[in-house]
Amino acid sequence: MRFLFKTDYDQDIRLFKHSGQVFWYSLLVAVLLAVPYLLDEYLMSQMHFVLIYSIVGLGLMLLVGFTGQISLGHAAFLAVGAYTEALMQARGIPFFISLPSAALFAAALGLIVGLPALRLKGIYLAIATLAFNVIVEEVITRWESLTGGNSGRHLKAIELFGIKLDTDASFYYLCLGLTIVSIVALMNLLRSPTGRAFVAIRDSEISASCMGVNLATYKTLSFAISAALTGIGGALYAHKVTFISPEQFTLLQSIELVTIVILGGVGSIHGAVLGAAFLIVLPQLIAVAKDYLPSNVAGSGLQAVVFGLVLISFIVFEPLGLYGRWLKVRTWFELFPFYRKGMFRRQKSYMKSERLR
Amino acid sequence: MSFFKVEKLGIRFGGVVAVDDVSFEVKRGEVYTIIGPNGAGKTTIFNLIGLIYPASAGRIVFEDKDLTGLAQHRVAELGIARTFQNIELFEHATVLQNLLIGRHRHRRTSLWEELLFTGSVRRAEIAQREAVEKVIDLLDLAHYRDSMVAGLPYGVRKVIELGRALASEPKLLLLDEPSSGLNPEETDEMAFWIEDIKKGLGITVLMVEHDMNLVSRVSDRVLALSEGRVIAEGTPAEVQSHPAVIEAYLGGAAVSAAA
Numbered sequence: 001m002r003f004l005f006k007t008d009y010d011q012d013i014r015l016f017k018h019s020g021q022v023f024w025y026s027l028l029v030a031v032l033l034a035v036p037y038l039l040d041e042y043l044m045s046q047m048h049f050v051l052i053y054s055i056v057g058l059g060l061m062l063l064v065g066f067t068g069q070i071s072l073g074h075a076a077f078l079a080v081g082a083y084t085e086a087l088m089q090a091r092g093i094p095f096f097i098s099l100p101s102a103a104l105f106a107a108a109l110g111l112i113v114g115l116p117a118l119r120l121k122g123i124y125l126a127i128a129t130l131a132f133n134v135i136v137e138e139v140i141t142r143w144e145s146l147t148g149g150n151s152g153r154h155l156k157a158i159e160l161f162g163i164k165l166d167t168d169a170s171f172y173y174l175c176l177g178l179t180i181v182s183i184v185a186l187m188n189l190l191r192s193p194t195g196r197a198f199v200a201i202r203d204s205e206i207s208a209s210c211m212g213v214n215l216a217t218y219k220t221l222s223f224a225i226s227a228a229l230t231g232i233g234g235a236l237y238a239h240k241v242t243f244i245s246p247e248q249f250t251l252l253q254s255i256e257l258v259t260i261v262i263l264g265g266v267g268s269i270h271g272a273v274l275g276a277a278f279l280i281v282l283p284q285l286i287a288v289a290k291d292y293l294p295s296n297v298a299g300s301g302l303q304a305v306v307f308g309l310v311l312i313s314f315i316v317f318e319p320l321g322l323y324g325r326w327l328k329v330r331t332w333f334e335l336f337p338f339y340r341k342g343m344f345r346r347q348k349s350y351m352k353s354e355r356l357r
Numbered sequence: 358m359s360f361f362k363v364e365k366l367g368i369r370f371g372g373v374v375a376v377d378d379v380s381f382e383v384k385r386g387e388v389y390t391i392i393g394p395n396g397a398g399k400t401t402i403f404n405l406i407g408l409i410y411p412a413s414a415g416r417i418v419f420e421d422k423d424l425t426g427l428a429q430h431r432v433a434e435l436g437i438a439r440t441f442q443n444i445e446l447f448e449h450a451t452v453l454q455n456l457l458i459g460r461h462r463h464r465r466t467s468l469w470e471e472l473l474f475t476g477s478v479r480r481a482e483i484a485q486r487e488a489v490e491k492v493i494d495l496l497d498l499a500h501y502r503d504s505m506v507a508g509l510p511y512g513v514r515k516v517i518e519l520g521r522a523l524a525s526e527p528k529l530l531l532l533d534e535p536s537s538g539l540n541p542e543e544t545d546e547m548a549f550w551i552e553d554i555k556k557g558l559g560i561t562v563l564m565v566e567h568d569m570n571l572v573s574r575v576s577d578r579v580l581a582l583s584e585g586r587v588i589a590e591g592t593p594a595e596v597q598s599h600p601a602v603i604e605a606y607l608g609g610a611a612v613s614a615a616a
Contacts, residue, residue, distance in 0.1 A: 009486040013479060185472045192471035192478055193464035200458045203447035210407055211525060212433030212462040267449065
């Protein structure tokens with residue numbers, strides 16, 4: 001067990017809380033840098049998806065996990081990012097302009113979707129964002145002159161400053177770089193006043209407002225930043241799959257994205273990445289399991305059933321998600337043999353004022 | 358110039374007149390307490406001052422600025438902080454973070470600086486912590502500084518809420534039943550702190566309170582409400598012995614029996 005004795009305010013603020021963290025995260029980055037030399041083509045492809053979904057997961061985590069606003073429409077922002085990238089590339093606009101444009105365009109749309117969030121809460125906000133998802137999907141399908149409708153759009157490999165990123169390794173490093181930049185930016189935000197305002201809104205809107213937090217500004221801002229990250233994820237996704245069409249951005253996709261946040265652990269940055277990894281690994285495990293199952297069980301519906309079961313069991317048995325589970329395991333080892341059940345249980349045992357809602 | 362003034366304030370919820378024609382004035386540097394039986398409209402007045410409810414009638418004037426019609430978050434920016442009767446803390450944040458959110462109105466950094474965490478953000482964060490540390494010292498919260506609020510005992514939460522309001526360096530502090538749910542020792546401490554806040558920090562306090570011991574110990578002036586109307590105003594002793602106040606608390610029969 002490590003005890004931190006704080007003697008300096010900088011110890012509160014810095015990203016790495018102690019030298020152990022510096023070591024382990026450096027090791028992690030080193031391993032990630034070596035990945036292209038270790039994995040085969042198929043696994044590399046899965047790593048691409050893990051990183052892309054991590055970026056999207058980070059965006060959704062900011063909104064759901066840190067600002068407490070639900071969204072069942074994030075596939076729409078993914079679509080906006082993907083189509084912006086596809087259309088701009090088709091017009092010969094370089095990647096270093098088209099990627100920020102994808103983020104900005106998604107963010108602008110996020111601002112618009114954020115507006116109903118000022119009045120809607122919980123399930124009603126979920127329905128509003130769900131409707132937004134359906135609208136965007138429909139627009140993409142019908143606006144054939146722009147998006148190609150159901151016949152979709154093809155993308156070429158990314159060209160960055162004259163270098164073609166057409167190998168698995170180069171695309172992987174691009175995704176890895178963007179993931180790390182997103183994580184650092186998000187952590188920076190969360191340790192400054194804006195991030196605290198988000199958390200304040202999540203935990204108590206009424207007292208956030210009484211402390212001078214402008215709910216309207218910060219809610220829409222959270223939607224915008226979340227959408228921007230999802231837009232970046234969308235652009236990378238488009239390049240990864242090289243062909244995009246409306247059926248990739250349905251409500252089901254939105255639910256998968258929410259799954260990342262819930263499985264990973266609501267309210268933790270680690271959770272977004274762990275959740276993304278889990279979301280990619282799970283179908284592989286199901287595919288492996290199918291070989292050992294009787295053919296009438298191993299039908300096409302199996303994946304949806306397993307996903308649903310996993311989601312429900314996490315909500316019931318481990319609301320803190322994968323990251324919460326990891327914290328528990330770590331604490332168990334650190335405190336051995338003194339770990340006791342319920343150490344992570346947090347109660348809200350005191351009456352909250354209902355009158356102010 | 359008056360410091361804080363409420364003029365002919367009123368609000369009705371459907372047919373219920375919760376606050377009716379209430380006027381009072383708080384002078385800079387005093388502790389002003391509102392008392393009254395349950396349902397007298399004390400907390401409603403706080404919610405009207407915090408612009409949580411829009412007033413149906415009247416004005417709320419703070420340093421010659423009319424609050425009515427402003428956006429909710431502007432109240433805090435002008436320098437009015439409050440606590441809640443039923444504790445409204447940020448449960449899944451540490452005590453330090455809670456107090457830092459109290460300093461939201463003193464933030465000076467822009468979004469882009471924060472995303473990059475530039476030197477100016479780092480300096481601002483350290484300055485915010487220095488300010489918050491004074492509150493932590495005053496209220497003796499150092500032990501809980503880095504603990505999550507969820508799971509802390511009720512008495513401590515009450516103090517954290519006071520701390521969060523103080524961290525914003527308000528000119529006027531609204532305390533909604535600071536002693537409710539506290540044991541006698543904790544109430545005693547609360548009384549010391551309210552005196553400290555008034556004398557040491559020079560913050561004006563407007564308080565709603567039921568515990569008459571605490572009220573007479575710290576208040577300079579007291580306003581008694583009943584059924585949304587003002588029934589008496591004056592020093593704690595004057596108000597406590599006012600016949601209308603006794604009637605409101607104990608009923609008309611008690612007054613005639615006492616007489």
